[in-house]
Amino acid sequence: MxxxxxxxxxxxxxxxxxxxxxxxxKGLNLTVRSGEIHAIMGPNGSGKSTFxxxxxxxxxxxxxxxxxxxxxxxxxxxxPEERARAGVFLAFQYPxxxxxxxxxxxxxxxxxxxxxxxxxxxxxxxxxxDFVREKMKLLEMNPDFLERSVNxxxxxxxxxxxxxxxxxxxxxxxxxxxxTDSGLDIDALRIVANGVNQLANKDNAIVLVTHYQRLLNxxxxxxxxxxxxGRIIKTGGKELAFELESRxxxxxxxxxxxxxxxxx
Amino acid sequence: MSATLQNLVNQPYKHGFVTSIESDVAPKGLTxxxxxxxxxxxxxxxxLLEFRxxxxxxxxxxxxxxxxxxxxxxxxxxxxxxxAAPKQKPKLKSMDEVDPELLRTFEKLGVPLHERMALAGxxxxxxxxxxxxxxxYKDKLAEVGIIFCSMSEAVLDHPELVKKYLGTVIPTSDxxxxxxxxxxxxxxxxxxxxxxxKCPMDLSTYFRxxxxxxxxxxxxxIVAEEGASVSYLxxxxxxxFSSNQLHAAxxxxxxxxxxxxxxxxxxxxxxxxxxxxxxxxNFVTKRGLAKGVNSRISWTQVETGSAITWKYxxxxxxxxxxVGEFYSVAVTNHxxxxxxxxxxIHIGKNxxxxxxxxxxxxxxxxxxxxxxxxxxPSATGAxxxxxxxxxxxxxxxxxxxxxYIQVANNSSQVEHEASTSKIGEDQxxxxxxxxxxxxxxxxxxxxxxxxxxxxQLPMEFAVEATALLSFKLxxxxx
Numbered sequence: 082m083x084x085x086x087x088x089x090x091x092x093x094x095x096x097x098x099x100x101x102x103x104x105x106x107k108g109l110n111l112t113v114r115s116g117e118i119h120a121i122m123g124p125n126g127s128g129k130s131t132f133x134x135x136x137x138x139x140x141x142x143x144x145x146x147x148x149x150x151x152x153x154x155x156x157x158x159x160x161p162e163e164r165a166r167a168g169v170f171l172a173f174q175y176p177x178x179x180x181x182x183x184x185x186x187x188x189x190x191x192x193x194x195x196x197x198x199x200x201x202x203x204x205x206x207x208x209x210x211d212f213v214r215e216k217m218k219l220l221e222m223n224p225d226f227l228e229r230s231v232n233x234x235x236x237x238x239x240x241x242x243x244x245x246x247x248x249x250x251x252x253x254x255x256x257x258x259x260x261t262d263s264g265l266d267i268d269a270l271r272i273v274a275n276g277v278n279q280l281a282n283k284d285n286a287i288v289l290v291t292h293y294q295r296l297l298n299x300x301x302x303x304x305x306x307x308x309x310x311g312r313i314i315k316t317g318g319k320e321l322a323f324e325l326e327s328r329x330x331x332x333x334x335x336x337x338x339x340x341x342x343x344x345x
Numbered sequence: 346m347s348a349t350l351q352n353l354v355n356q357p358y359k360h361g362f363v364t365s366i367e368s369d370v371a372p373k374g375l376t377x378x379x380x381x382x383x384x385x386x387x388x389x390x391x392x393l394l395e396f397r398x399x400x401x402x403x404x405x406x407x408x409x410x411x412x413x414x415x416x417x418x419x420x421x422x423x424x425x426x427x428x429a430a431p432k433q434k435p436k437l438k439s440m441d442e443v444d445p446e447l448l449r450t451f452e453k454l455g456v457p458l459h460e461r462m463a464l465a466g467x468x469x470x471x472x473x474x475x476x477x478x479x480x481x482y483k484d485k486l487a488e489v490g491i492i493f494c495s496m497s498e499a500v501l502d503h504p505e506l507v508k509k510y511l512g513t514v515i516p517t518s519d520x521x522x523x524x525x526x527x528x529x530x531x532x533x534x535x536x537x538x539x540x541x542x543k544c545p546m547d548l549s550t551y552f553r554x555x556x557x558x559x560x561x562x563x564x565x566x567i568v569a570e571e572g573a574s575v576s577y578l579x580x581x582x583x584x585x586f587s588s589n590q591l592h593a594a595x596x597x598x599x600x601x602x603x604x605x606x607x608x609x610x611x612x613x614x615x616x617x618x619x620x621x622x623x624x625x626x627n628f629v630t631k632r633g634l635a636k637g638v639n640s641r642i643s644w645t646q647v648e649t650g651s652a653i654t655w656k657y658x659x660x661x662x663x664x665x666x667x668v669g670e671f672y673s674v675a676v677t678n679h680x681x682x683x684x685x686x687x688x689x690i691h692i693g694k695n696x697x698x699x700x701x702x703x704x705x706x707x708x709x710x711x712x713x714x715x716x717x718x719x720x721x722p723s724a725t726g727a728x729x730x731x732x733x734x735x736x737x738x739x740x741x742x743x744x745x746x747x748x749y750i751q752v753a754n755n756s757s758q759v760e761h762e763a764s765t766s767k768i769g770e771d772q773x774x775x776x777x778x779x780x781x782x783x784x785x786x787x788x789x790x791x792x793x794x795x796x797x798x799x800x801q802l803p804m805e806f807a808v809e810a811t812a813l814l815s816f817k818l819x820x821x822x823x
Binding site for chain 1: 766769770771772774775776777778779780781782785789790792793794796
């Protein structure tokens with residue numbers, strides 16, 4: 082939701098990045114204020130997922146230019162775990178399996194690590210169990226799942242719910258949801274979207290990275306951005322998503338080319 | 346491997362210091378005179394000297410095993426000193442009489458003899474170099490008829506028991522290193538649990554090699570009579586030396602009808618530096634004889650140290666319905682080499698064995714599992730389950746599995762499962778994205794990987810093992 086006088090949470094300016102010497106981001110600009118929900122859409126290979134991983138600090142990508150500020154703090158100076166503790170949360174497109182590590186222990190470690198960083202009390206295993214079970218209700222999750230290994234043998238839907246559960250626990254300032262709708266059937270999509278909607282508030286912001294408009298029926302964005310070739314070439318309201326759904330992405334590129342060509 | 350991962354894996358050895366206590370060291374080299382000197386120093390009976398000399402004769406005719414998947418320069422057995430004992434050695438009645446320097450050493454190693462072990466209810470038979478310094482809880486154990494003392498004392502105080510069982514599980518000529526040990530062993534632990542007695546506490550021994558270039562030849566013998574049970578813990582640490590040290594221990598276990606022996610080891614000897622210089626050669630023979638019906642022998646080991654490990658704690662399942670178990674975590678880093686595993690020899694009917702082996706290799710190390718499951722014609726209805734998992738950290742390490750399976754009847758069942766995995770950068774990134782640094786992440790992944798084995802350890806050892814692995818390798822699952 083767009084609030085009056087809300088603060089700037091994330092400011093990305095002229096961000097350029099490479100992977101294995103190939104330029105993926107070519108001067109990306111984005112401003113996100115607290116309380117807002119942004120959707121970043123675009124064709125495959127436009128750099129959407131790369132952008133989300135760079136915000137989280139994945140080491141495979143080399144930032145070659147530009148700035149990323151989170152609440153006045155230079156995010157690019159921080160290690161991935163420091164970014165997470167500062168309130169950046171990435172819901173992964175493909176959450177990795179960690180065999181042998183019990184989900185409840187993993188969840189408690191991540192929760193307590195972030196809590197400690199915020200100067201709050203850690204929860205002991207019993208307290209945490211109560212806490213996490215409460216959060217799981219939000220996502221209609223089976224408690225059995227606490228005893229399983231992290232993401233191991235989870236269905237696509239279970240993995241995505243596990244991601245949103247962590248978002249609910251960690252209460253991030255900026256949540257980036259990378260293709261959270263992929264691999265979800267319609268019921269799971271509804272549950273996950275419902276969870277996200279309940280977590281959105283005036284102090285945090287959500288960036289949805291998605292290929293399809295489908296998710297946006299459930300999580301309604303304040304802004305829709307279209308990415309192409311490593312930068313955002315068009316920004317609009319939620320109605321832009323419907324237009325993209327019916328017309329595809331090509332016209333945006335053509336329009337952008339015409340506009341920038343005219344300017345040049 | 347990322348820089349963080351590299352740093353974690355490369356933490357220096359914490360226990361590298363030398364205690365300056367005057368040692369009584371035998372001149373280098375091995376002859377019958379050396380053996381006579383050791384035997385005389387320990388005031389041994391004639392039969393034991395015979396045992397030693399016979400072993401020496403056998404050893405002279407044997408060659409070092411060449412089949413393990415380990416590589417090292419040839420050992421000069423004449424350049425080793427075969428006896429070292431702290432010089433002042435009065436009989437000690439209480440811990441207060443122990444050399445304070447020695448106590449500080451144990452303190453540094455995290456072996457607080459004084460109160461912590463007492464509170465933990467663990468009787469510790471401390472081996473400092475080759476001589477037993479103090480035995481705690483002896484009286485309490487004696488009340489229920491349990492004998493727990495150093496091998497030297499046992500030879501003098503309970504010669505009939507030692508004579509009856511010594512060398513019955515591992516014959517003097519069993520292999521090169523067992524023969525050498527039988528000839529020159531200096532001390533170790535002896536434990537006897539009489540009929541029907543359940544040992545009321547975990548028995549524990551800490552070993553420490555302290556004299557540079559002195560060979561260590563520990564000899565341990567544990568006997569559980571009918572219906573008896575005992576859990577025995579062995580923990581090892583050693584100071585950092587630049588030259589290699591040989592350790593060739595022999596451990597024999599005997600379980601009679603319905604008896605149960607659980608033997609747990611956490612081994613953290615000096616593994617050499619990051620270039621592979623120095624470190625202990627750990628060439629150990631450990632074997633348990635499940636002699637009686639329904640008897641059980643269980644080995645649990647956490648191997649993190651030594652430059653080279655050559656060790657196969659085994660079970661001979663002689664009694665009908667007897668059970669053998671082997672749970673192992675072996676961690677190698679830098680240029681460490683480990684060739685370790687087990688042998689399960691099924692002879693009795695309906696015997697069962699379980700093998701769970703977890704190998705973790707980091708740096709340039711090489712980690713091999715070698716295991717034999719042998720089902721004799723007489724072992725009808727025998728069953729074995731083996732699981733061998735390897736985890737690689739980085740790109741330079743090696744993991745190998747050499748399973749040998751011999752089945753000589755058609756009513757037995759043998760299962761073998763194996764897997765290889767890697768601690769990936771993507772796993773570490775996932776943890777990092779949740780605020781968890783690489784060190785804590787690696788610790789959690791490794792502990793998860795080793796969980797099946799750690800569950801088998803007694804509580805206080807499980808904690809120690811977890812800490813040790815975090816320290817050695819927490820980020821080495823690649």
